[in-house]
Amino acid sequence: MGRITVRRPVLRIGPNGGTTRPDTLAAEEPLEIRLSSKPLTVTMRTPGHDVELAHGFLLTESVIGDHTDVAGARYCDSPGPDGRNTYNVLDVQLAPGVPPPDNSVERNFYTTSSCGVCGKAALDAVRLRSAHPPEQDPLRVRTETLVELPDRLRTAQRVFSSTGGLHGAGLFDSAGEPLAVREDVGRHNAVDKVLGRALLDGSVPLRGSVLMLSGRASFELVQKAAMAGVPFVAAVSAPSSLAVELAEEQGITLVGFLRGSSMNVYTGAERLVVDENVPTG
Numbered sequence: 001m002g003r004i005t006v007r008r009p010v011l012r013i014g015p016n017g018g019t020t021r022p023d024t025l026a027a028e029e030p031l032e033i034r035l036s037s038k039p040l041t042v043t044m045r046t047p048g049h050d051v052e053l054a055h056g057f058l059l060t061e062s063v064i065g066d067h068t069d070v071a072g073a074r075y076c077d078s079p080g081p082d083g084r085n086t087y088n089v090l091d092v093q094l095a096p097g098v099p100p101p102d103n104s105v106e107r108n109f110y111t112t113s114s115c116g117v118c119g120k121a122a123l124d125a126v127r128l129r130s131a132h133p134p135e136q137d138p139l140r141v142r143t144e145t146l147v148e149l150p151d152r153l154r155t156a157q158r159v160f161s162s163t164g165g166l167h168g169a170g171l172f173d174s175a176g177e178p179l180a181v182r183e184d185v186g187r188h189n190a191v192d193k194v195l196g197r198a199l200l201d202g203s204v205p206l207r208g209s210v211l212m213l214s215g216r217a218s219f220e221l222v223q224k225a226a227m228a229g230v231p232f233v234a235a236v237s238a239p240s241s242l243a244v245e246l247a248e249e250q251g252i253t254l255v256g257f258l259r260g261s262s263m264n265v266y267t268g269a270e271r272l273v274v275d276e277n278v279p280t281g
Contacts, residue, residue: 003027004048026166028185033057034076034091035100046166046184049193050075050090052200053184056192058092059199060224063101065131067199071095132205132229135251139208139231144275145176147261149212150236156181157214168214169194171206171230179209187215188224195228205229217256219243226250232271234258239266 010023032042033054045053051073058064076089094100153170156178169190171179182193191211198204210232211225217239223246225233233247234255244266247254253268265272 004046026185029086030088032078032089034089035063036093037091038100040101043186043189045186045189047087049182049197050087052182052193052196053189054090054092054196055199056194056196056224056228059195059204060192060227061101062129062131062227064094064098064199066204067202069095069098130226130229130250132227133250134205134207134226134229134231137207137229137231137251139174139210139253139271140273141174141210141232141253141271142273142275143263145174146210146234146255146258146263146272148176149210149234150214150258152176152178153181153212153214157183166190168212170212171195171198172210172212174208174210179203183214187213187218188220190214191221191224195224195230198228207231210234213237216240217243217254219246222246222250222252222254225252232268234263 004027006025006027007022008025009020011018011020027046028044029047030042031045031050031053033040041057054073055067055070064070071093073090073092075085075087076091078086078089080086149172153168156170157166157168166183166185167187167190168181168183170181171194173179180194180197182190182197184190184193198206206229209230211230213221213233213235215235216237217233217235219240219242222233222243226246232253236258237256239254239256244254247267251268253271254266255263256266257264
């Protein structure tokens with residue numbers, strides 16, 4: 001398995017001059033996901049939890065809807081320069097009767113650690129219909145609980161503490177207890193990993209859960225939440241306009257700029273229970 005971190009020398013310059021010292025970097029390697037030996041996508045990711053990543057990706061792209069839709073997943077031979085397997089090619093076998101992705105919609109499934117899935121034919125191709133619409137989810141979350149989630153997510157990000165270079169995504173219940181936390185150089189990969197973990201555990205649709213993001217809330221990440229039935233998305237940074245539009249359309253509560261005791265509630269404010277000891281003004 002590829003390493004999660006890599007040590008490299010770095011010239012550190014400060015007020016007293018420069019010194020050469022080792023630095024810990026977050027590893028980034030390509031992962032090719034195949035369906036029945038046919039290449040489907042390549043994503044730049046932090047090695048680890050690749051099976052979860054593949055399940056989450058296939059779920060949020062509407063290829064599968066349940067863990068039983070996958071018959072198995074195995075690494076293919078993909079030797080590196082030293083002749084050893086890089087474990088950077090994963091072949092997923094769909095269960096009998098599960099149809100392959102619809103090829104009538106032209107897509108470029110190449111993904112990067114920065115932007116996620118790129119080059120889809122049209123916005124309508126991205127706005128996939130969820131089999132688990134979250135709009136009727138009765139979840140209620142206390143603001144007192146919500147303001148604790150960024151710190152709880154950061155505490156669970158073990159590799160971030162040594163590299164400072166990974167995005168985090170965490171699933172929490174209404175009381176703020178973690179259900180799954182993953183980190184990756186790609187924010188979309190981190191989300192796919194936690195959703196894939198939930199799918200493998202048989203927890204999808206993720207009713208009554210909160211998806212906490214360490215960065216911004218993009219359209220794609222809100223879409224992934226909708227596909228898994230997540231009713232509440234919170235982020236420490238800003239959402240995009242399309243993310244807010246999609247959250248409103250899907251009945252998802254979307255919170256941004258969740259920092260300290262403050263936050264911006266963009267959609268679904270009815271799911272928040274405002275505590276008196278958490279300032280809102």
